Amino acid sequence: xxxxxxxxxxxxxxxxxxxxxxxxxxxxxxxxxxxxxxxxxxxxxxxxxxxxxxxxxxxxxxxxxxxxxxxxxxxxxxxxxxxxxxxxxxxxxxxxxxxxxxxxxxxxxxxxxxxxxxxxxxxxxxxxxxxxxxxxxxxxxxxxxxxxxxxxxxxxxxxxxxxxxxxxxxxxxxxxxxxxxxxxxxxxxxxxxxxxxxxxxxxxxxxxxxxxxxxxxxxxxxxxxxxxxxxxxxxxxxxxxxxxxxxxxxxxxxxxxxxxxxxxxxxxxxxxxxxxxxxxxxxxxxxxxxxxxxxxxxxxxxxxxxx
Amino acid sequence: xxxxxxxxxxxxxxxxxxxxxxxxxxxxxxxxxxxxxxxxxxxxxxxxxxxxxxxxxxxxxxxxxxxxxxxxxxxxxxxxxxxxxxxxxxxxxxxxxxxxxxxxxxxxxxxxxxxxxxxxxxxxxxxxxxxxxxxxxxxxxxxxxxxxxxxxxxxxxxxxxxxxxxxxxxxxxxxxxxxxxxxxxxxxxxxxxxxxxxxxxxxxxxxxxxxxxxxxxxxxxxxxxxxxxxxxxxxxxxxxxxxxxxxxxxxxxxxxxxxxxxxxxxxxxxxxxxxxxxxxxxxxxxxxxxxxxxxxxxxxxxxxxxxxxxxxxxxxxxxxxxxxxxxxxxxxxxxxxxxxxxxxxxxxxxxxxxxxxx
Numbered sequence: 001x002x003x004x005x006x007x008x009x010x011x012x013x014x015x016x017x018x019x020x021x022x023x024x025x026x027x028x029x030x031x032x033x034x035x036x037x038x039x040x041x042x043x044x045x046x047x048x049x050x051x052x053x054x055x056x057x058x059x060x061x062x063x064x065x066x067x068x069x070x071x072x073x074x075x076x077x078x079x080x081x082x083x084x085x086x087x088x089x090x091x092x093x094x095x096x097x098x099x100x101x102x103x104x105x106x107x108x109x110x111x112x113x114x115x116x117x118x119x120x121x122x123x124x125x126x127x128x129x130x131x132x133x134x135x136x137x138x139x140x141x142x143x144x145x146x147x148x149x150x151x152x153x154x155x156x157x158x159x160x161x162x163x164x165x166x167x168x169x170x171x172x173x174x175x176x177x178x179x180x181x182x183x184x185x186x187x188x189x190x191x192x193x194x195x196x197x198x199x200x201x202x203x204x205x206x207x208x209x210x211x212x213x214x215x216x217x218x219x220x221x222x223x224x225x226x227x228x229x230x231x232x233x234x235x236x237x238x239x240x241x242x243x244x245x246x247x248x249x250x251x252x253x254x255x256x257x258x259x260x261x262x263x264x265x266x267x268x269x270x271x272x273x274x275x276x277x278x279x280x281x282x283x284x285x286x287x288x289x290x291x292x293x294x295x296x297x298x299x300x301x302x303x304x305x306x307x
Numbered sequence: 308x309x310x311x312x313x314x315x316x317x318x319x320x321x322x323x324x325x326x327x328x329x330x331x332x333x334x335x336x337x338x339x340x341x342x343x344x345x346x347x348x349x350x351x352x353x354x355x356x357x358x359x360x361x362x363x364x365x366x367x368x369x370x371x372x373x374x375x376x377x378x379x380x381x382x383x384x385x386x387x388x389x390x391x392x393x394x395x396x397x398x399x400x401x402x403x404x405x406x407x408x409x410x411x412x413x414x415x416x417x418x419x420x421x422x423x424x425x426x427x428x429x430x431x432x433x434x435x436x437x438x439x440x441x442x443x444x445x446x447x448x449x450x451x452x453x454x455x456x457x458x459x460x461x462x463x464x465x466x467x468x469x470x471x472x473x474x475x476x477x478x479x480x481x482x483x484x485x486x487x488x489x490x491x492x493x494x495x496x497x498x499x500x501x502x503x504x505x506x507x508x509x510x511x512x513x514x515x516x517x518x519x520x521x522x523x524x525x526x527x528x529x530x531x532x533x534x535x536x537x538x539x540x541x542x543x544x545x546x547x548x549x550x551x552x553x554x555x556x557x558x559x560x561x562x563x564x565x566x567x568x569x570x571x572x573x574x575x576x577x578x579x580x581x582x583x584x585x586x587x588x589x590x591x592x593x594x595x596x597x598x599x600x601x602x603x604x605x606x607x608x609x610x611x612x613x614x615x616x617x618x619x620x621x622x623x624x625x626x627x628x629x630x631x632x633x634x635x636x637x638x639x640x641x642x643x644x645x646x647x648x649x650x651x652x653x654x655x656x657x658x659x660x661x662x663x664x665x
Contacts (some may be wrong), residue, residue, distance in 0.1 A: 196432035203387055203427075204420030204447045204498065214446060218437045 033300050043296035046289040053286055057103030064097040069252055080274055087274040089262065098254055099278050105255040106236050107286070109169050113235035116174035118228040121181025122220075126212050128182070129189025140186070143179045151176050155238065156247040164250050173235050181227045188220040222298035229294030233287040240283060256283050334404070335362035336538050337386070337423070337506050342398035342408075344381050344390065344562075351612040355381040357562040358398075360640075363506060363538040370553030370570070371542045372585075374608055378562035379542045383508045387423060388415045402506070421451040424504035428511040430491035434483040440494045441467070441479025447501040466497040469534075470527050489520035493527060500531055507531075508540045513548060525552050546589060550574060558582050561609050561619035564640055568647035578649035578657055580624045618652065626653055626660050 056063050065085075072092040080087045086095035128139035155172055162168035192198065193216060201215045217224075236256075242248035243257025244264075251258060256279045263275035344356040356378040363369050371379050384390050386400050388407070400408040407418060427433035435443055444463045448454060454462065460479075467475035470493040483491055492512060499507060509528065513521040529552060532539055541553055549556055549570065556573045558566040558581065566579040577583045584604040606623035609615050615622050621633040632638075632652045640650045653660055 196427060196429060197435045199389065200425070200427055200433040200495075200498075201435075201446075202389055202419070203425040204501075205416045205418070205450045206420075206446070207416060210450065215435055215438075219435070221437070 040296040040299070042292050043300075046292040046296075049285055049289040050293065053103065053282065053289070054107060057100050057107055060097070060100035060104060064094075064100045066094040066097045068097065068101045069093065069254065070097070086278045089275055095259075095274065095278055098259055099256070099282055102254045102256045102259050102279060103282055103286075105166050105249065105253065106239055106257070106283070109166055109173065109239045109255075110232040110236040110286070110290075112170045113173040113177060114228050114231040116170065117177040117231050117235075118181055118224065120174065121178035121227075122185050122217070122224060124178065125182035125185025125187075126189050126217065126220075129186040130193055130208065130212050130216065136186075139182075143182050146176065146179045149176065151238075152242070155242055156245075159242065159248060164248065164253075166249065166253070166255075169239055169248065173238055177231055177234065181224065181231070184223050184227055185220055188223055189216055192216050192219050221301045225297040225301060226294040229290045229297065232290045236283065236286055256280075335364050335401075336403060337363040337540075338399075338401045339382070339386065340399040340401070342382060342385060342400065343396070344378070344385050345395045346393055347395070348612075353611045354562050354614050355394075355611055356385065357614075359557075359559070359562070359564055360398075361557050361564075361567065363540060365505070365538055366532060366536045367555065368532065368539045368541055368553045370549035370556040371540060371559060372544065372546060372549055372556060373559035374544055376561075376608060376611060377559040378611075379544075379559055380510055381562075382559075383425065383510055383540065383542055386508065387419055387425060388412070417451075420447060420499075420504070421502045422504055423506045423508065424499040424502070426492075426495055426499045426507065426509040426512045429515050430488070430495040431483060431515075433495055434491060436483055439480055439482055440486065444479070444494065444498050444501055447498040451502050462501075463497075466501055467494070469500075469531070470494070470497045471523070472497070488516055489523060492516060492520075492524050496524070496527060496531070500535065500537075503535050503537070505537055506540065507537045508542070510542045511544070512541070514543070514545070521548070528552070546585060558585070561614055562611060563619060563637075564648070564650055565620065566649045566651075567640070572647045576647070578643055578647065578654045579651045580626045580657070581620050583657075584623075584625075618650070626651075626657065628652070 060068070070093065074092070078084070078088060084094050084096065086099060088094055089098070124139050124143065128136040128143075154176065158172045159168055162172065189212075193211075198211060198215060201211050206214070239248060239255060240257035240260060243255060244261045246261065249255050249258055251262075259279040260276060260283075263272070263279070338361070340360045342356055342359045346353040346355060359378070359382060361369065371382065373379050381390070385394075385396050385408075388410075390396060396408060398408065399406050402418065402423065407415060434440070438446075441460070441463050444466055445459050448459055448462060463479055464475045467479055472478050472490060472493050478486075478490075483494070486494060492515075496512070507528075512528070513524050516524060525548065528539060528541075531537070541549065543549060553570050555569050556567070557564055558573065558579065560581050565581045566573060566577065568578075572578075573582060574586065577586060581604070584602070587602040588604065590601060604623055605625075609619055609622070617632065617634045617636050618624070618627070618638050621627040621629065624633065627633040636652070638650045638652045638654075640648045641654060642648050643654060651657065
């Protein structure tokens with residue numbers, strides 16, 4: 001038997017380790033996220049749609065063919081044409097311009113409500129789920145209390161009191177919309193805090209706040225994102241509904257809800273379908289895109305998903 | 308570590324001796340005195356740990372052996388104050404002479420992970436699935452130390468390298484599920500030694516691993532001890548592991564200690580019928596007899612709610628005096644010879660005693 005000198009063994013080992021293509025390829029979080037995300041074509045399409053909607057609406061000052069609310073009584077109200085793509089309404093306003101400016105308010109309300117209700121919901125849910133006991137009891141009953149409130153009625157009354165501004169909408173919708181996320185997050189935290197890695201974090205000396213922020217919440221990103229996107233859709237729809245019912249924003253402010261409200265008479269008339277169609281189309285596009293996006297975000301945020 | 312320095316025998320303490328009795332540098336880092344843990348449940352009081360005492364000194368590996376439910380893990384959680392709120396814990400846990408049992412949570416948090424760290428059994432469950440391994444090791448450091456990002460990263464890579472993870476600069480960006488079982492356990496060890504703890508509690512660190520990987524992980528633990536001089540508490544039900552790495556052994560049964568001594572004493576001169584039963588039931592390569600079946604200890608481990616009277620082992624013990632002491636009195640832990648303790652009424656005469664029920 002020949003004895004292999006130790007240096008040889010060591011040498012062959014290093015060679016093995018450095019063999020081309022054999023190095024472990026570490027992917028960053030962002031790379032993993034991107035790879036998985038782009039596999040979902042629907043999500044990608046949704047993102048493009050949402051991006052375009054946000055750009056054209058918030059860039060309306062540069063993109064819209066006419067100034068905001070410009071009335072031109074010389075224009076005969078009419079359907080889509082080369083000059084007025086989305087047609088014009090009774091007041092002689094260009095509908096494309098109005099839909100774009102209206103989107104500014106509707107999207108702003110949707111995004112802001114989603115942001116604030118998510119923040120409040122996550123904080124309440126995480127505290128309730130993690131600390132349990134009477135803290136959980138108190139916060140959960142508070143959540144229940146907000147859930148049984150007749151939302152539409154409260155919204156209507158509160159908007160009247162606070163003034164019919166978009167900021168009032170954001171405040172009231174966020175105040176009435178955080179409970180769903182709070183419940184989801186509480187449930188998630190309840191299950192995750194029993195995991196062994198939380199005990200390991202405790203054994204490493206981490207404080208309660210640190211455990212919540214660094215160890216538990218990263219595990220809840222998926223459900224939080226899904227709910228946040230659903231909240232965008234819900235807020236846009238709530239604004240439209242209330243405004244359509246005449247309880248929300250009022251001209252000269254403009255939103256998709258206001259446009260639908262103004263087009264009320266057109267619902268029955270087949271010749272003026274475009275007054276309902278275009279604001280409605282933008283509304284539906286937004287809600288659909290946001291929902292598809294939410295679904296796939298959950299997958300994209302899970303480092304262990306393999307499809 | 309199996310070679311026990313004979314002078315170490317002098318560091319053994321009577322279970323009730325105050326820590327101050329030990330002189331100078333051999334003073335125990337961690338001493339547990341009369342630790343008792345009970346849980347109130349709907350079915351009754353669970354006696355998880357009952358009057359357990361032991362000491363740990365620097366650079367020593369203490370093996371704690373026992374079957375499931377014998378109170379090994381509860382003992383370790385009690386030391387770190389990690390038991391659920393419903394647990395009644397009494398006794399003393401002294402770390403460097405100061406009682407840390409029942410001190411407030413903030414003070415305890417300073418010690419956890421910094422001076423006393425823990426390695427968990429199932430590394431896959433004990434690592435956060437959505438954070439990279441490097442991030443988690445860095446977390447363990449930043450809980451206790453304010454380091455710059457670059458310093459922390461350098462330290463993490465150093466730690467991963469120390470526990471034998473190849474290409475640590477690549478590996479630290481990976482997630483736990485991208486690691487193999489042995490690698491995960493190494494990462495877990497890297498986390499626990501991040502702050503050079505004085506005491507390392509390893510709760511069945513090799514149970515979930517195959518034998519080859521087991522040996523590697525134990526070797527990593529040994530290497531770390533050489534560097535940091537920490538005291539390691541090795542909780543396991545694997546006698547082979549204990550024989551390989553421990554200096555001293557505590558054998559636990561039904562939440563109490565059965566026997567305590569050096570590895571050689573426990574393995575070559577066991578003075579408790581339970582220890583004898585355990586050793587006899589080990590498969591042996593050198594004494595293979597055709598058609599011979601493995602020895603087993605008759606009966607079932609006792610319920611920790613209805614612990615048998617007297618010696619908890621008496622219903623299963625071949626040596627027990629079922630009309631006398633064994634049934635009526637809890638055997639005290641007696642020092643047989645310079646640090647070899649046994650909690651058996653017949654410890655001294657066990658060799659001559661003919662098993663009445665064998």
